[in-house]
Amino acid sequence: MELGEPSRTALATAYARAYHQVADEPRVFTDLLAGRILGVTDAELAALDTAGPDHPGHAGASHRPRRLFIAARARFAEDAVRDAVASGTRQAVVLGAGLDTFACRNPYPRLRVFEVDHPATQAWKRERLATADITPPDTLTFAPVDFETDTLAAGLAAAGFDRTAPAIFVWLGVVVYLTTSAIDATLDYLAGQATPTDLVFDYGTPPATPADHTALRARAARVAAVGEPWLSYFTPADIAARLRRFGFTHIEDHPAQNLITTYTSLLDVTFPGPHLIRATR
Numbered sequence: 001m002e003l004g005e006p007s008r009t010a011l012a013t014a015y016a017r018a019y020h021q022v023a024d025e026p027r028v029f030t031d032l033l034a035g036r037i038l039g040v041t042d043a044e045l046a047a048l049d050t051a052g053p054d055h056p057g058h059a060g061a062s063h064r065p066r067r068l069f070i071a072a073r074a075r076f077a078e079d080a081v082r083d084a085v086a087s088g089t090r091q092a093v094v095l096g097a098g099l100d101t102f103a104c105r106n107p108y109p110r111l112r113v114f115e116v117d118h119p120a121t122q123a124w125k126r127e128r129l130a131t132a133d134i135t136p137p138d139t140l141t142f143a144p145v146d147f148e149t150d151t152l153a154a155g156l157a158a159a160g161f162d163r164t165a166p167a168i169f170v171w172l173g174v175v176v177y178l179t180t181s182a183i184d185a186t187l188d189y190l191a192g193q194a195t196p197t198d199l200v201f202d203y204g205t206p207p208a209t210p211a212d213h214t215a216l217r218a219r220a221a222r223v224a225a226v227g228e229p230w231l232s233y234f235t236p237a238d239i240a241a242r243l244r245r246f247g248f249t250h251i252e253d254h255p256a257q258n259l260i261t262t263y264t265s266l267l268d269v270t271f272p273g274p275h276l277i278r279a280t281r
Contacts, residue, residue, distance in 0.1 A: 010098030
């Protein structure tokens with residue numbers, strides 16, 4: 001990410017969520033604020049189909065598998081939040097929130113949501129919310145954290161997060177951009193949280209075939225070109241062992257392909273690589 005600039009990949013993800021609302025059937029995930037926070041109408045989103053392969057929203061049929069994955073991981077995460085709330089959890093932390101709108105759609109009056117992100121990205125989001133006339137609810141607390149100069153612990157403490165109470169952490173579209181030491185630092189922080197602690201995140205796996213390797217290199221080159229390179233890949237066994245070292249005992253690992261099929265019943269959509277995890281300690 002460019003110093004002092006918001007995340008370009010956060011913008012691309014937001015466009016993918018918004019475009020999914022008008023372009024994909026069946027719809028995996030409904031987000032009525034996805035387009036509003038970007039300042040685009042449904043008609044403008046529909047017109048993106050002719051915007052070409054470099055448009056940040058991954059418009060067009062060729063990008064459908066990635067859009068379905070982004071929608072599936074959002075639904076998976078919000079379903080996990082629902083389950084956590086039903087079990088008594090009253091705190092949710094969205095790590096690397098970008099332009100995610102869950103906190104503004106939060107249907108649980110007793111759930112406090114903390115959004116953690118780089119200060120530049122968070123300031124940009126707050127501007128987008130104001131421009132779209134979306135008022136952040138009282139249940140949302142922003143926790144800006146510049147990991148070059150600050151820590152997650154300090155940022156959440158300043159925001160009033162309760163380390164002694166159960167929480168669910170949602171960490172989407174972030175892990176692949178981090179070093180293993182940065183990933184471990186976050187897991188170490190979570191290991192000190194009161195139980196039960198739920199964690200939902202996605203991660204990238206090493207390519208399994210030459211074709212997967214070629215596609216991965218091309219995608220990695222594009223995100224590296226905007227200053228946000230992919231740094232970490234794991235096998236399911238590697239990530240499970242890492243989570244167990246930090247005290248997570250119940251681990252669900254779902255290949256993105258399986259979740260897309262589960263949510264859509266489509267058998268013709270192929271999207272190898274990413275996995276989604278729900279882990280509990």
